Each structure stands twice: as C-alpha cells, then as structure tokens.
Amino acid sequence: MFTDEYFMKMALNEAETAFEKDEVPIGCVIVSNNRVIARSHNLTETLNDVTAHAEMQAITSAANFLGGKYLINCTLYVTLEPCVMCSGALSWSQISKVVIGARDEQRGFINKNLTLHPKTEIVTGVMENECSSIVKEFFKSKR
C-alpha cells in the first residue's frame, strides 16, 4: 500500500492546490515511518517570497514536527526536481531519501553537478508524466 506512487499522489494533490492558487504547481510531502509529517506546495506568489518553495516549507515544517533539525529516516516526495536552493536545504537536512517526479533539466540541481548529502538516496521518475504535465499545462495557460 505505502508505495512511492502512493505518496507521490499526495504530492501531486499539493501541486494541484498550488495550480488553483495560480502558483507554479509543485507540491511535496515528507514521510516518516509511512506517516506524512509535512505537506506543502509552492507559495512564492501568495507570500511574495522567492524562498517559499514547497520543499523549503516542508523541511521547516517536518523539523518542527520532529523537534530536531535533521530529517533522519524521512523521505521527501516532490513532483519536480528540486532547484539549487532546495537541494542545498535538503543537503543540510541530511534527509534519508528524496523521490522526484519529473526532472527539471534547466533549473534542477542534477544538471548543475550538485549532490545531496552522502546519506541521501535519490529516486527519479515516479509518476513522471503526471508531475510533468501539470507544470506544462500551467505555463501553457500563461501564454
């Protein structure tokens, strides 16, 4: 039951909420022991804050829930590959696993030759089409 698709679907729900708010539709959840401890979506426009990416909010929220700043035994599910800022934050958090929906060749951390923490396992391509489609649909609606 608790597959990567199961939790990525929740991250996609967050992305859909962002879309409804006219935000670039990216969502994520952080899971610990099969329990969702943080969920968030991009809020940069709503909050007028470039740092309000889904991942940044989720990292702060999960640390607050856990009472400690390191996200040990936690997995982040995010619909789009994290940017440089979010990859840096994930590195500092020492999170155990990051599961990515769609790649972001231009702004994602992978093509910048950045890595996360050595302890962090990275999985890509989970529900890639759905995660990619929602972003494409958003930018098409903006043209």
Place this chain on the structure above:
Amino acid sequence: MFTDEYFMKMALNEAETAFEKDEVPIGCVIVSNNRVIARSHNLTETLNDVTAHAEMQAITSAANFLGGKYLINCTLYVTLEPCVMCSGALSWSQISKVVIGARDEQRGFINKNLTLHPKTEIVTGVMENECSSIVKEFFKSKR
C-alpha cells in the same frame, strides 16, 4: 560615509549576536538606497531549522518590507560566502549586488561553480579578516 565597510560592520554586529547565542556566527544586512531594510543572523540551532541561515531570513524580510519578491536595487552584505542554498535563494531574488566578507572554500557557492543572477554584481573580501576570525574563534571554542 555609506561605504561597503560601513554596512559590513553592521553585518558583523549581527554575527556577534549569533555568537552570543551559540550559533555559527554569520550575519547579514540588506540595504536599499543606503537604508538597511533587513538584518539577521544565523538561527539554525535556536529555531531547529537548517533553512534559518542569515541570508534566507533577510531575503524574506526584505521582500516583506518592499512588498515584492524581487530585491531590485538592493545590496546584501554578508560576513561569510553564501552556501548552495542561500546562493540559490539570492539567484531567485534577482538582488542587484552581493558583498561578501570572508570566502568559504568548502561550503560556499563559488567553488561549486554556481553563479548568482546575471544582474547580480558580486564583491568579495570586504573586512575579510574580521569576518573570518569570528567563525574561526567560534569553532576553536567548540573543540
């Protein structure tokens, strides 16, 4: 009067406040038209939050002050070279100028071959010795 040293001294005062709180002593200010619109210091331990670097707080705070997310015509003065996370946030902010005290060869963005926004001017080495000394002193006190 409003030299780079003038504002870096304010950033150093923030770093000293961090030191007193047993935080890694890094401080910054953001200046617009020679007016300080945000000041902050590292609070990762106090807030139990890896994202609570001085620069991240200052970017959010300055955007809040300006009522817009882009830090046009703003200068950030920071005592230590920004990390990957903070360089990513600064890129998104399109800030006009970043003035750095001491380099951080290991964790700073420059040696990771990252750049800020094309519009951003970067100056390094302002009050380098003072900015570097306070960090060294902090880690010496920890051994």
